[in-house]
Amino acid sequence: MAPILEIKNLTHTYSAGTPFEHKALDSVSFSVERGEFIGIIGHTGSGKSTLMQHMNGLLKPTSGNVILDGVDIWQDKKTTRQARFRVGLVFQYPEYQLFEETVYKDIAFGPKNMGLKPDEVDRRVREAASFVNLTEAQLKVSPFDLSGGQKRRVAIAGVIAMEPEILILDEPTAGLDPVSREEILENIQSYRRAKNATIMMVSHSMNDVARLTERLLVMNGSRLAMDGTPDEVFTRAQELLDMGLDIPEVTRVFLRLRELGLPVDPVYSIDQAVAVLKKLKEGTAHA
Amino acid sequence: MLKDITLGQFFPGNSFIHRLDPRTKLVMLVVYIVALFVATSWISYAVMLIFLVGCILISKIPGKSIVRGMKPMVIILIFTAVLNIFMTAGETVWLHFWIITITKEGVIRAFFMVIRILMLVTGTFLLTYTTSPIALTDGLESLLSPLKKIKLPVHELSMMMCIALRFIPTLIEETDKIMSAQKARGADFETGSLIDRVKALVPILIPLFVSAFRRADELATAMECRCYHGGEGRTKMKLLRYTRWDFEAYAAGVILLCGIIILAHFGL
Numbered sequence: 001m002a003p004i005l006e007i008k009n010l011t012h013t014y015s016a017g018t019p020f021e022h023k024a025l026d027s028v029s030f031s032v033e034r035g036e037f038i039g040i041i042g043h044t045g046s047g048k049s050t051l052m053q054h055m056n057g058l059l060k061p062t063s064g065n066v067i068l069d070g071v072d073i074w075q076d077k078k079t080t081r082q083a084r085f086r087v088g089l090v091f092q093y094p095e096y097q098l099f100e101e102t103v104y105k106d107i108a109f110g111p112k113n114m115g116l117k118p119d120e121v122d123r124r125v126r127e128a129a130s131f132v133n134l135t136e137a138q139l140k141v142s143p144f145d146l147s148g149g150q151k152r153r154v155a156i157a158g159v160i161a162m163e164p165e166i167l168i169l170d171e172p173t174a175g176l177d178p179v180s181r182e183e184i185l186e187n188i189q190s191y192r193r194a195k196n197a198t199i200m201m202v203s204h205s206m207n208d209v210a211r212l213t214e215r216l217l218v219m220n221g222s223r224l225a226m227d228g229t230p231d232e233v234f235t236r237a238q239e240l241l242d243m244g245l246d247i248p249e250v251t252r253v254f255l256r257l258r259e260l261g262l263p264v265d266p267v268y269s270i271d272q273a274v275a276v277l278k279k280l281k282e283g284t285a286h287a
Numbered sequence: 288m289l290k291d292i293t294l295g296q297f298f299p300g301n302s303f304i305h306r307l308d309p310r311t312k313l314v315m316l317v318v319y320i321v322a323l324f325v326a327t328s329w330i331s332y333a334v335m336l337i338f339l340v341g342c343i344l345i346s347k348i349p350g351k352s353i354v355r356g357m358k359p360m361v362i363i364l365i366f367t368a369v370l371n372i373f374m375t376a377g378e379t380v381w382l383h384f385w386i387i388t389i390t391k392e393g394v395i396r397a398f399f400m401v402i403r404i405l406m407l408v409t410g411t412f413l414l415t416y417t418t419s420p421i422a423l424t425d426g427l428e429s430l431l432s433p434l435k436k437i438k439l440p441v442h443e444l445s446m447m448m449c450i451a452l453r454f455i456p457t458l459i460e461e462t463d464k465i466m467s468a469q470k471a472r473g474a475d476f477e478t479g480s481l482i483d484r485v486k487a488l489v490p491i492l493i494p495l496f497v498s499a500f501r502r503a504d505e506l507a508t509a510m511e512c513r514c515y516h517g518g519e520g521r522t523k524m525k526l527l528r529y530t531r532w533d534f535e536a537y538a539a540g541v542i543l544l545c546g547i548i549i550l551a552h553f554g555l
Contacts, residue, residue, distance in 0.1 A: 017351070018352065053467065056471060058467050058471060081473075081475075084471060084472075084473055085473060088471070089468075089471040091464065091467065091468045091471070094468065096494055096497070096498055097465055097468040097469065097490075097494050098494065099489065099490045099493035099494050109469075109472055109473075109474075109490065110472035110473055113472060113473030113474060113475070114473055144497070158472060159471070159472065162472065162473070
């Protein structure tokens with residue numbers, strides 16, 4: 001099947017021609033298959049946010065193409081606008097963008113802008129609310145009366161209600177307590193399962209991306225430095241550390257074990273670690 | 288988009304003009320403006336222009352940035368020019384048509400007015416391009432400090448100005464972010480009737496106000512935590528101190544003003 005999203009030689013320069021000129025993206029290319037769960041990692045200022053804003057046409061590439069379902073999103077105005085709805089973008093700290101009197105109205109903002117019929121808007125708002133575990137009663141209150149985690153979920157529901165084929169989230173769990181983090185990650189996965197949606201998630205939590213994603217894009221200095229499964233990426237642990245990035249805690253432990261002379265392969269998830277250790281234990285028992 | 292606003296933006300640099308004391312630059316700007324209004328003839332304007340261009344060259348500010356900052360002025364300039372061309376009575380009539388009369392005096396006057404406004408704005412730009420907002424408020428506070436005698440809260444005023452200036456870029460950035468986020472949800476700011484467009488601002492303004500109040504609150508707490516209590520007995524990290532360069536600059540200003548006054552006196 002053809003990839004749903006293709007990024008070809010994408011370059012973006014901010015404030016071109018002024019002393020503040022800055023190349024935020026430098027010939028980045030990759031393609032995304034339908035239904036993939038992709039993690040994007042990279043140091044602050046590595047171009048992650050700029051990259052995200054290109055995928056739904058908020059930023060226009062200085063050069064290069066963004067191709068959604070075989071069509072360049074900058075082909076004409078209508079296509080660009082359509083891309084906004086097909087690729088949902090959840091910014092960092094999205095709760096600061098809430099503005100309506102009630103949670104219901106805020107979630108309905110996106111679907112209404114799509115020009116949907118009132119009963120379709122209603123269906124989508126309720127469905128989106130259920131994806132993020134908001135109760136019927138919570139739909140009627142002001143979003144400003146909710147807790148931080150709840151506000152975040154309302155904001156995510158506001159994007160989910162547009163039923164995007166690709167959902168992009170910029171650090172959706174930043175600054176939340178562990179319970180809210182788990183909830184939000186679970187919400188994202190349930191949306192993906194229900195709609196066979198493609199998810200791209202920017203995260204600084206290596207444990208989360210190692211556990212959830214099938215593929216990792218590593219951004220470094222405006223370029224795409226690595227593209228592969230978490231397995232492939234985390235095997236290059238030293239390179240990641242050199243870029244100022246972290247590696248999952250369990251990978252760190254295993255690297256140290258190997259340094260101490262234990263014959264283990266590097267792992268990146270707890271399940272893997274358990275399997276490797278069990279095997280090792282059996283091996284020594286037999287010997 | 289919003290980031291392209293350059294009006295009064297500071298361009299970091301290390302030129303002679305950048306390193307002058309902000310007080311010198313403020314006083315010099317006043318001297319320059321006075322000279323500009325005293326100047327009446329071709330020769331005195333030429334002198335002023337040479338002085339201005341010289342300052343721009345010394346400051347190493349790219350001419351492109353100055354021209355870009357002028358863009359919002361175009362309407363005012365055209366308005367001034369048109370008004371002066373048609374409204375000035377004169378003897379040498381160049382064109383007479385129905386109730387419209389264009390005289391040589393009118394055209395010359397319009398030309399001078401436009402040049403004067405352009406040079407005025409450019410001079411002011413030169414100050415804001417070469418002086419950081421913090422230095423500017425510091426300089427202003429120092430220049431206005433005699434007014435403390437008449438119980439004018441100079442320090443508080445300059446602190447307020449400083450905070451306001453400090454938060455302009457932050458709020459612009461915030462607006463940009465909120466706009467992007469609402470655009471991602473399909474908000475449309477560019478098309479539709481006037482009423483539609485005003486309505487489209489609500490999803491930006493409400494989050495912006497909420498965040499401005501949140502920031503104000505946080506800043507107040509942070510200031511209080513550091514025992515801020517106003518200007519009484521407060522010392523500065525960066526003391527303003529005049530150097531030889533400042534005296535040179537003052538001398539240049541005085542010479543310029545005297546020169547222009549003498550030229551005006553002889554009707555040149």
